[in-house]
Amino acid sequence: MAKWGMVIDLDKCTGCQACTTACAMENNTLPGESWQDVLYYHEGSYPSAQMKWLPRPCMQCENPSCVHVCPTRATYKDMDAGGIVFVDWNKCIGCKYCMIACPYGVRFYADEKPLLEPDLRDIFPGQKGQLWSPPYQNPEEDWTRGIGVQPKGVVSKCTFCHHKVSKAPPGTPDLDEDNPALKEYVPACVRTCAPKARYFGDLDNPDSNVNRLIGDKHGVRLKDSSGNKPQVYYLGAGAGVPAFQPKPRS
Amino acid sequence: MSNENVMKGAMGTQLLLLSVVVLVISFGFAMMSIMSQGHASFNTNSNIPWGQPIATYLYFALASSGLGMIAALPLVFGFKQFYPIVKRAIFLAFIILISGMAVLAMELGHVFRMLWVIPFNMQIQSAMFWMGVFYVADLLFLLWKMQKMDAGDWDSKTSKQIAIGSFLAVLLASGNLALIFGMMSMRPFWFDGLLPIYFYLTAVASGLAALVFFTYLSHGFSRNKMSQPLQDLMNGALPKLFAAVLGGTLLFIAVRAITGVYTNNPEIYLVWRDYLFASPVYQASLWLGILLPFVLMLSKSLRNQPGTQMLVAVLVFGGLFAERFYFVVGGQVVPLFKGTWEWDLIQYSPSATEWALTFMGSALLFTLYLLGEKVLNLSAMPPAQK
Ligand code: SF4
Ligand code: SF4
Numbered sequence: 001m002a003k004w005g006m007v008i009d010l011d012k013c014t015g016c017q018a019c020t021t022a023c024a025m026e027n028n029t030l031p032g033e034s035w036q037d038v039l040y041y042h043e044g045s046y047p048s049a050q051m052k053w054l055p056r057p058c059m060q061c062e063n064p065s066c067v068h069v070c071p072t073r074a075t076y077k078d079m080d081a082g083g084i085v086f087v088d089w090n091k092c093i094g095c096k097y098c099m100i101a102c103p104y105g106v107r108f109y110a111d112e113k114p115l116l117e118p119d120l121r122d123i124f125p126g127q128k129g130q131l132w133s134p135p136y137q138n139p140e141e142d143w144t145r146g147i148g149v150q151p152k153g154v155v156s157k158c159t160f161c162h163h164k165v166s167k168a169p170p171g172t173p174d175l176d177e178d179n180p181a182l183k184e185y186v187p188a189c190v191r192t193c194a195p196k197a198r199y200f201g202d203l204d205n206p207d208s209n210v211n212r213l214i215g216d217k218h219g220v221r222l223k224d225s226s227g228n229k230p231q232v233y234y235l236g237a238g239a240g241v242p243a244f245q246p247k248p249r250s
Numbered sequence: 251m252s253n254e255n256v257m258k259g260a261m262g263t264q265l266l267l268l269s270v271v272v273l274v275i276s277f278g279f280a281m282m283s284i285m286s287q288g289h290a291s292f293n294t295n296s297n298i299p300w301g302q303p304i305a306t307y308l309y310f311a312l313a314s315s316g317l318g319m320i321a322a323l324p325l326v327f328g329f330k331q332f333y334p335i336v337k338r339a340i341f342l343a344f345i346i347l348i349s350g351m352a353v354l355a356m357e358l359g360h361v362f363r364m365l366w367v368i369p370f371n372m373q374i375q376s377a378m379f380w381m382g383v384f385y386v387a388d389l390l391f392l393l394w395k396m397q398k399m400d401a402g403d404w405d406s407k408t409s410k411q412i413a414i415g416s417f418l419a420v421l422l423a424s425g426n427l428a429l430i431f432g433m434m435s436m437r438p439f440w441f442d443g444l445l446p447i448y449f450y451l452t453a454v455a456s457g458l459a460a461l462v463f464f465t466y467l468s469h470g471f472s473r474n475k476m477s478q479p480l481q482d483l484m485n486g487a488l489p490k491l492f493a494a495v496l497g498g499t500l501l502f503i504a505v506r507a508i509t510g511v512y513t514n515n516p517e518i519y520l521v522w523r524d525y526l527f528a529s530p531v532y533q534a535s536l537w538l539g540i541l542l543p544f545v546l547m548l549s550k551s552l553r554n555q556p557g558t559q560m561l562v563a564v565l566v567f568g569g570l571f572a573e574r575f576y577f578v579v580g581g582q583v584v585p586l587f588k589g590t591w592e593w594d595l596i597q598y599s600p601s602a603t604e605w606a607l608t609f610m611g612s613a614l615l616f617t618l619y620l621l622g623e624k625v626l627n628l629s630a631m632p633p634a635q636k
Contacts, residue, residue: 032296039589056587065436071378072364073371091367094359096299097378103436105586108296111289111359152288153359223587226436244516244584246524247594 002172004082004160004231005203006190007210007219008055011236012197015040015053019189019198023057026161026188028137028149032115033108035158036189043242052238054222055198057189058106058158059230060085066098066107075155078145082202083231084160087146092154099155103226107157110150126152138163161187165200173208174201203231256470257623266620273613280356280606289359291603297592298582302600303357305575306608309456310350310615311385311427312449312574316457317343318392318420319450320491325395325413331487334480337399338468338628339461343420344392345618346460347385353611377430384423391416404632424449431581439510439521440581448506451498452570458492459566462559468623473556477629485554492562493547500544503536503573517584525576525583525595532576539569 015038023029023036040053064085066075074091075098078084087098099107110131114121121132130149140163141148147163150156168175168185176199177183177191190198201210210233213219219233222241256262283291294301321339324332355361364382373379395416398409425446431437432445442448465484469475473484510522526532543562547553585592600608622628 037591039587039591041589054589068375069378071373071376071382072367073373074367091363091371092359093361093364093367095364095378096359097376097430099296099299100582101434101436103586105297105588109289109299109359110296112292112295113290241587244520246516246520 001080002082002170002202003204004060004084004165005201005210006057006060006160006187006232007199007201007213007235008232009197009199009213009217009235010052010054010238012195013038013053013055013193014195014197016194018192018194019055022188022192023158026138027147027159028134029108029156030110030114030120030132030150033110033150033156035106035108035156041242050238052242054234054238054241055189056104056106057160057232058085059104059222059228059232060158060160062229062231063227065101065103065226065228069097069101071095071097081145081162081166082160084162085157086144086159086162087155087157089143089146089151089154089156094153094155096155103223103228104230107155108150109155111152161189164188171205172202173205174199174210176200176209255468255623255627255629256475257468257620261470262620262623266617266624269613269616269620272609273617276606276610276613280603280610283603283606284356291601293598293601293604297585297588297596298579298598300578300582301598302575302604303353303607305571305578306611307350307354307357308427308578309571309574310346310353310611312424312453313456313460314343314347314350315388315420315424315427315450316453316455317346317461318388318416318457319454320457320461321395322413322417322420325410326417329487331479331483333631334477334483334629335461335465335488337396337626337630338465339457340392340396340399340416341622341626341628342460342464342619343457344389344396345622346615347389347392348618349611349615351385352614353607356607356610377426377433380426381423381430384419384426388416388419388423391419399630400626402630421450424453431577434581436586437581438515438517439584440577442506448499448502451495451502452573454495455492455499455566456570458488458495459563459570462488462492462563463567464619466556466560466563468628471556471560479631480629484556484559489547489553489559492559493544493553496540496544496547496566500540503540520595521580521583525580529576531572535569535572535576539565539572543569 017038020034020036020038027035029035036057038053038055043050060083064077067077072091072093074088076086078086096109124132124134127133129151131152145162146156147159164185165175175182175186177186187200190200199210199213201208214233217235219235220239221230221233317339321336323329324336368382391412395412398412403409428445428449431440432442435441473481507522510518513519543565546558546562552558579598583595585596
């Protein structure tokens with residue numbers, strides 16, 4: 001089985017958020033439930049101030065702390081599905097310990113105050129256990145892997161678009177949206193990225209493009225000190241997270 | 251012995267009615283808002299997943315563990331002067347744990363699902379799995395011990411073994427509860443291998459506060475209505491122990507605060523400087539809720555006075571509740587990996603529903619306590635000690 005990995009080239013990323021939008025459309029997430037997001041940081045001050053940004057999916061960690069803490073095995077890492085970390089919505093009890101334990105802040109409870117008014121859950125009230133039921137939904141649904149519209153009282157997260165990548169022909173080293181035979185299997189965020197800053201492929205395949213990029217262009221994992229060993233790598237200048245700093249007090 | 255338990259009379263009934271009314275109102279309000287708005291009725295969110303209901307649960311669970319540890323003084327370690335409070339301590343430990351669990355149940359996304367998924371999936375890597383195991387064991391041991399005491403069995407071999415089992419369950423449960431936080435290296439404000447010791451100390455402090463308060467309450471706030479052995483305890487070992495654990499608590503807070511403020515790591519020092527110490531509520535709870543009680547209990551002339559003891563109990567209730575709240579929330583106020591979307595410490599204050607759960611837990615505790623005083627003889631002790 002493959003070990004799916006993502007490579008994000010920050011020298012190419014424009015911070016346009018198309019990936020975030022594509023993800024929300026693909027997975028019917030609520031505003032604020034950003035399985036994929038672009039984080040903006042500023043660092044330093046004039047005359048050397050910098051602005052940087054980092055697209056951020058779930059890192060699908062090799063050593064996922066969210067899995068270690070989950071008391072129910074609702075969160076699990078599936079080595080038969082490329083090492084993707086899933087949430088089984090039939091098992092999750094909504095204790096939120098995984099949200100405490102994920103160093104990358106990529107897990108969402110969604111049963112919370114709306115980010116934006118009007119609340120979409122009032123406009124499209126949830127049916128059949130869904131937290132909300134938008135009129136156009138991705139027909140793919142698998143609650144044992146946290147795919148579909150999130151039900152109440154559970155945690156959701158990025159699935160690396162398992163419903164797409166799992167259909168790729170076995171042994172494919174890279175899922176490249178420029179290859180017409182493969183484009184339907186490419187994760188939504190990767191497929192939509194206009195400057196082609198995102199790559200998706202098999203980290204276990206020595207011939208994959210993602211491995212070559214990581215090796216040749218010095219791919220790094222963010223917050224590597226967490227020990228979680230992400231399966232998402234970043235290329236280019238700016239691949240680092242500035243230390244937390246609060247707003248300056250007047 | 252003057253068994254003047256005023257809670258058995260009309261005053262107890264009135265208090266019981268009041269507690270039931272508060273319980274029904276707070277439970278009804280919380281239930282209605284959770285049913286209609288879900289967890290949107292909480293002020294927690296994906297950035298602060300654990301709020302006041304979790305702090306309340308922690309407060310109750312640890313007060314229960316503290317009472318269990320105090321009960322072990324006579325039952326396991328042979329400090330016989332503590333016999334007069336032991337039955338009340340075991341009973342309080344049991345009902346406080348039940349009240350805490352009730353609050354937790356209202357906080358979870360799927361509480362009934364928990365009952366089968368946890369045992370069927372045996373995720374032994376998770377500290378929260380062990381929390382379930384140890385607190386259920388704790389609850390069963392408390393119940394068993396209570397039943398033995400109520401049957402007048404203080405000294406049989408089984409009774410002693412249950413006491414030891416119960417003490418071990420208490421240590422494991424509260425120590426493991428500390429590790430739920432203390433093992434989280436991605437939350438450096440919590441990450442601390444000695445956290446179980448801090449939890450033990452504060453657990454005993456809150457247990458003593460509960461014990462003092464409820465013992466006075468059942469005797470109409472009058473020392474004269476207490477039995478002689480109980481009076482001796484209240485004039486002797488108990489206030490001294492109270493002073494000692496408050497001192498230990500202060501020491502622990504001090505070393506955590508000093509290392510916290512000293513470090514360059516912004517995820518720790520900013521929490522201490524800009525969240526805890528910047529909050530007047532935290533300041534008040536520290537100085538008035540922990541330091542002042544310690545100073546009062548240090549004075550030999552003051553610590554034995556009923557008025558001081560009751561004041562200290564009430565101050566420590568408040569002080570330690572705030573301590574739990576700021577501990578739980580403090581571990582989460584630095585946003586994890588949010589960039590400038592969350593460009594500051596995260597703001598959180600509990601919603602009306604979350605407050606209702608805190609009131610609900612307290613009202614449930616009072617209700618169960620008053621029922622216990624009516625039905626059981628909580629002042630009972632071994633015949634030889636009277
Ligand atoms: S990024 Fe967070 S949610 Fe994703 S696998 Fe790692 S620890 Fe789990
Ligand atoms: S919230 Fe659900 S997925 Fe997360 S730790 Fe709890 S049971 Fe596991």
